[in-house]
Amino acid sequence: MTSFPPRRWAALALLGVATLLPLVVRDAFVLDSLILILMWGALSAAWNVAGGYAGQVSLGHAAFFGIGAYSTALMTARFQQSPWLGLLLGVVLSIVAGGVIGYLSNRLRGPYFALSTIAFSQVLLILASRWRGFTAGSEGIPVPFRRGFWTLGLSHVAWVYVALGVALIYYGVEAWLESSRLGYQLAGVREDEDAAEALGIASRRLKIHAVTLSAAMTSVGGTLWAQYVGFVDPFYVFSIDLSIRFALNTIIGGMGTALGPFLGSILITSLETYLRATFSGLKTGFAGTYLVIYGTALILVVRFAPEGLTGLADRLGAWRARADA
Amino acid sequence: MLTLEGVTKRFGGLTAVRAVSLDVRRGDLLGIIGPNGAGKTTLFNVIAGYYRADGGRVVFEGRDVGGRPPHAICRLGLTRTFQLVKPFGNLSVADNVMIGALTRLGSVRAARLEAERVVETCGLAPHAGARARALPIGLRKRLEVARALATRPRLLLLDEVMAGLTPSELAGIVELIRRLHADGLTLIVIEHIMAAMMRLAERIVVLHHGEAIAEGTPGEVARDRRVIDAYLGEEFVLAQA
Numbered sequence: 001m002t003s004f005p006p007r008r009w010a011a012l013a014l015l016g017v018a019t020l021l022p023l024v025v026r027d028a029f030v031l032d033s034l035i036l037i038l039m040w041g042a043l044s045a046a047w048n049v050a051g052g053y054a055g056q057v058s059l060g061h062a063a064f065f066g067i068g069a070y071s072t073a074l075m076t077a078r079f080q081q082s083p084w085l086g087l088l089l090g091v092v093l094s095i096v097a098g099g100v101i102g103y104l105s106n107r108l109r110g111p112y113f114a115l116s117t118i119a120f121s122q123v124l125l126i127l128a129s130r131w132r133g134f135t136a137g138s139e140g141i142p143v144p145f146r147r148g149f150w151t152l153g154l155s156h157v158a159w160v161y162v163a164l165g166v167a168l169i170y171y172g173v174e175a176w177l178e179s180s181r182l183g184y185q186l187a188g189v190r191e192d193e194d195a196a197e198a199l200g201i202a203s204r205r206l207k208i209h210a211v212t213l214s215a216a217m218t219s220v221g222g223t224l225w226a227q228y229v230g231f232v233d234p235f236y237v238f239s240i241d242l243s244i245r246f247a248l249n250t251i252i253g254g255m256g257t258a259l260g261p262f263l264g265s266i267l268i269t270s271l272e273t274y275l276r277a278t279f280s281g282l283k284t285g286f287a288g289t290y291l292v293i294y295g296t297a298l299i300l301v302v303r304f305a306p307e308g309l310t311g312l313a314d315r316l317g318a319w320r321a322r323a324d325a
Numbered sequence: 326m327l328t329l330e331g332v333t334k335r336f337g338g339l340t341a342v343r344a345v346s347l348d349v350r351r352g353d354l355l356g357i358i359g360p361n362g363a364g365k366t367t368l369f370n371v372i373a374g375y376y377r378a379d380g381g382r383v384v385f386e387g388r389d390v391g392g393r394p395p396h397a398i399c400r401l402g403l404t405r406t407f408q409l410v411k412p413f414g415n416l417s418v419a420d421n422v423m424i425g426a427l428t429r430l431g432s433v434r435a436a437r438l439e440a441e442r443v444v445e446t447c448g449l450a451p452h453a454g455a456r457a458r459a460l461p462i463g464l465r466k467r468l469e470v471a472r473a474l475a476t477r478p479r480l481l482l483l484d485e486v487m488a489g490l491t492p493s494e495l496a497g498i499v500e501l502i503r504r505l506h507a508d509g510l511t512l513i514v515i516e517h518i519m520a521a522m523m524r525l526a527e528r529i530v531v532l533h534h535g536e537a538i539a540e541g542t543p544g545e546v547a548r549d550r551r552v553i554d555a556y557l558g559e560e561f562v563l564a565q566a
Contacts, residue, residue, distance in 0.1 A: 181427050181436070188424040191413035198373065198407070200399035200428030200476050 038163035044249035044261030046217030052255035054210035055190030060117030066237035068222025098215025102208035125238035140233035174258035254308030333380035356526030364535040404478035406469040414458035425475030447471040463494035
């Protein structure tokens with residue numbers, strides 16, 4: 001579990017590219033793609049804290065994303081308050097919701113936990129889409145755009161750096177997890193809960209901590225996404241598709257690694273963005289294209305790199321080292 | 326140090342452990358033997374907090390530990406190993422042991438040093454970097470012991486750490502247990518291999534159908550009529566003679 005130095009170099013290289021790109025490229029399409037890659041990467045990293053490091057595989061993380069998105073949308077559109085207040089509210093609500101889900105993960109293991117998280121996100125979807133008086137129901141809420149940092153009305157270039165900042169913090173959290181006491185204990189819980197308990201690890205409490213942290217991180221991502229896109233639609237922000245996106249980016253990139261979720265996001269998001277641009281004229285016919293991409297990518301990963309792209313890189317590295325020797 | 330008072334554990338209509346009482350004093354090396362299904366592992370599960378007893382009390386160093394979760398019992402100084410080994414398969418041997426050491430130590434650096442020492446003691450040093458799941462069963466049994474030791478127990482429960490080993494692996498682990506005992510550790514050892522147990526334990530409790538049918542020195546137990554009938558058989562007695 002000690003991190004492989006080449007991974008840190010790769011992360012540094014990616015950071016460099018993301019930092020410099022907005023300085024040379026002003027094309028809105030490229031910048032939009034970069035922002036989405038960073039946002040989905042950060043959100044997958046948030047999922048990774050629970051799913052990858054603690055082994056609590058959730059398929060309902062859209063719940064926390066939606067909580068963050070709705071918190072800011074309602075705070076700004078309905079109450080004319082700062083989106084930062086919405087961000088804070090989303091984090092608080094997600095911590096509460098994460099505590100509930102984390103508690104469930106103590107009762108239910110494996111697929112039953114994943115199913116209960118789906119149910120949880122669906123309950124929130126129904127709530128948001130039916131409570132018309134408060135949430136505007138299925139019509140969704142436009143998030144007002146007010147220029148300035150404190151109102152999160154930013155240019156594309158500024159959004160790149162906001163998303164990059166969040167991505168960097170999330171990467172840092174996971175790099176810390178990999179070498180900290182908490183991270184090792186979580187790894188023990190993930191690998192074998194009974195054994196972890198026998199060794200004095202309070203596995204239940206630790207799982208709740210991990211899921212709660214992951215929920216809060218996801219909520220922040222949801223808030224920023226809503227501010228960036230400018231519209232919150234219940235059927236999107238609480239969708240299972242979104243939950244699957246967080247999970248698959250991480251699985252494809254490498255679960256339980258700091259870099260994995262970002263690699264997965266680079267691969268999947270750029271493919272998706274490319275295909276969407278290419279087939280935009282045939283939108284109706286290709287509405288489900290991204291599912292085909294997910295499916296194909298997942299099959300390829302499971303077949304050729306079951307430990308994700310980072311695992312594949314490690315194996316290639318070991319193979320080259322052997323070839324050199 | 327550890328006192329069981331009439332501990333009973335039922336699963337539906339089956340009474341897996343029936344009114345077992347025993348007393349372990351500091352420095353003891355107590356053996357628990359019995360045929361398959363006698364309730365040995367169930368008894369460990371009750372002591373270590375995995376099952377809640379349906380009757381009786383488990384008192385460790387003056388505290389009733391009934392109802393406490395396993396991790397709390399480990400923190401009190403009572404650690405168990407698993408008969409069906411449960412290594413953290415994707416982690417290295419060193420990391421496995423270090424996770425045990427982190428229970429007493431706040432810093433990863435200190436825990437790593439402690440783990441190195443324990444790995445050395447248990448003869449796992451050549452395999453420290455190997456993934457736990459890649460180890461053969463003999464070494465995985467050793468890893469169970471090493472990981473438990475890293476939590477610095479005062480009482481260690483070993484659940485069939487000798488089962489399925491080759492004669493040389495067996496000799497190695499017997500030697501390790503002797504050394505730990507000589508260093509002052511109190512142990513309860515569940516074992517199937519009677520011959521090894523006879524040489525190792527100072528005192529043996531025999532479980533049969535969940536009941537403690539005999540207790541005494543290995544010699545006394547081996548001559549006990551009920552033990553011979555229930556478990557050892559005449560041939561064992563003749564072979565020992």
